[in-house]
Amino acid sequence: MIRRIRRLGFRLRSFAVKLVAAAFIFAIVPVLLYQQFNAAEHQRNALMLRLVQEQGRLAGEAVFPLLDQFSPRSADRLNQAVNRLADGGISIKVLFRPAANSGSRNFLLVASAPETGVEEGRAAMDRLAENGVLTQLTASCEGNEPLALRLPAGAGASQGGSELLTYLAPHATRGGCWVVLTAQPTGTLPEQTIGQPYWQHPEVQVAVSIYLLMAVLVLSIFTDVWRNLHRFRDVAQSLVRGEAVSFAAENYIPELSEVAAEFDAMVTTLKRSEALLRQAAEENAHALKAPLAVISQSMEPLRRAVSPGDSRAQRSLDVIAQSIDRLDVLVSTARRIDETIAGLIDRPRRRVELSALLERLGRGYVRLAADRSIGLELRLAPGLVVTGDDDMVELVAENLLDNALDFSPSGSVVTMELRREAGEARFRVLDQGPGVPETEWERIFERHLSHRPGTTEGGGDHYGLGLWIVRRNAEAMGGRAWAGQAPGGGLTITVSLPLAP
Incomplete structure (x- = not known):
């Protein structure tokens, strides 16, 4: 069990494992942040939509008393009130449909702020009809219920801009159905926040750029070190094959320059040691075999000089000859040992x-x-x-x-x-x-x-x-x-x- 734990710990310290873990973290964090940002986006949009709706509702209720007493003589008062309410940055249109005409095309533009000319007013009414807004107004008038909806871009254009959010407040009178339409023109704060995805906000884009830069930087550190270690492995294998390569030449990370230089120095030292071992084996074998050859040659005159009947002297000569042969074998064996050790250093x-x-x-x-x-x-x-x-x-x-x-x-x-x-x-x-x-x-x-x-x-x-x-x-x-x-x-x-x- 302890060996398995140690083996697992050794593997967890691997650069490859850490690289995969870092990549997984950098991949999962944006998913979690997306979920949080998405929830926050929905909450913010709901809050801002409610704010705009309340603003439109208040504007409509402020205009309703004038609609109950409307007459051609009081048209200027209605225009003044609408222009005063539009100073808050919203667009207001007052539409009227006579009681005798129930079609959606029978709505008339009575007042508008900011003010528009006749042609612009007609174009605005045409766009409202094309986008189905006038149909929505008809249904709202029949049910005498206020209606809030999101207009497509370009609907209800004013001064060449687009109005994205609106609040429709119907008001029924004896003469017909009045509708106060409030919208947020391009350039106002609600329009910039509502309807715009959070990832398009400059703050979010800057944060995403910093995050991506950090992810690339961290992953590049792991990747560079991991690849550099693999280059060191390839250099080591090339050295074993006898190729002339260098750790320093294959190193691309400045912090590992000293390590690569030490590796090259170690390889040089090992090769020098291998050469010295082989040289020492040759020299030692030659230095020992020469005296042994002289002693062996000197045994012949001694054998001739010793009397055949002197058994003790003959036995001594035999022991000396056997010892010379054993010494010769020992010298050859020592040379083989040195050459084998040298082969371990410089693998062929x-x-x-x-x-x-x-x-x-x-x-x-x-x-x-x-x-x-x-x-x-x-x-x-x-x-x-x-x-x-x-x-x-x-x-x-x-x-x-x-x-x-x-x-x-x-x-x-x-x-x-x-x-x-x-x-x-x-x-x-x-x-x-x-x-x-x-x-x-x-x-x-x-x-x-x-x-x-x-x-x-x-x-x-x-x-x-x-x-x-x-x-x-x-x-x-x-x-x-x-x-x-x-x-x-x-x-x-x-x-x-x-x-x-």
Whole structure:
């Protein structure tokens, strides 16, 4: 459970997860704000509409007493009252339909403020008729009910402008039906707020611009860092393939310049260390093998000088010769260790025809196995190519075959397989020997560990480096190696290597 929690926490710290989370937040916040703004917009519009309606109602009630006493002589008083009420920024029209004429086209424009000429008045009445307003007035007069409605843009135009909101107040008299129509012309505060979507307000547009700028900025920060890390990954993979690339050259974020420079310095140091290790291995091997060769050559005069009957001296010479041979093997082994460690630092990434290499190597081992009365069966899939190094792959295969032949009894069969599995090239060597307990499957890859009958760890001519080199070389080429049980109780060693692109 703790490991799962740690793994989950590790994934949650991913830049990709945080980028997705930030994008989701920036996407969901406008939705929530839209819902709130939309509700506030409806409330504001309802409030402003009611305000305009109340303003129209008051204007109508102020005109009603004059309508009850209207006569041609009092027309000037009506015009003065309408103009005085229109000073508040509203447009007022007083319409009259005689009782004898009930059609919607029989309404007459009696007074208007702001004042309009005859032609403009006729045009305004035509627009009211075209938009169905006069029909609404007829229904309102018949029911003697006030009516509030929203006029389309252009209806009831005054002075070339448009009137968007209106309040209709009917008033019935003996002579007919009077209607006081109040509207909000273009340019007044109610018209600017009512009927205009909230997202068209300058304040909202500025806030949206700032929000979008912030979202782009934050997401660009995550995206730039995430992409830069992926570029660093590509550079690392290119370095493993042996290409001449640089972290600093692929870095596009100034804050990561020092990190990229340190990476380049580390790569340079590692390459220098790899070269020094190989050079030291060569020099040490040469420096030690030269004295050993001199001592070995000096043994011949000593053997001739010592009497054949002096058994003690002859035994001493034999011990010295054996020690020289062991020292020679130790020097070669130390050189192989240094070269293997150097290979871990500078991983080779060349194309290796694995199928052909193992086929050629296996054919040579068939004769060696036959000399020991052991069969060698090859099951190699053709055409598999991996990235690595020919010498390192050959050394891995040789160590596996040597190890299997050493532990296989006479009359048994050793099998070497190669196949494509899980997007990798996997070759394994199976023997029919005594096998290794499962608890020792990891230990046999340790350095200087050798379990052979009649020897101690690292004793005799075996220094427990074969399987250690197998795993180290596999890891140096980007692969891995592991042990398992073969059918029949023997040992299986499997090595996986990445396929070449």
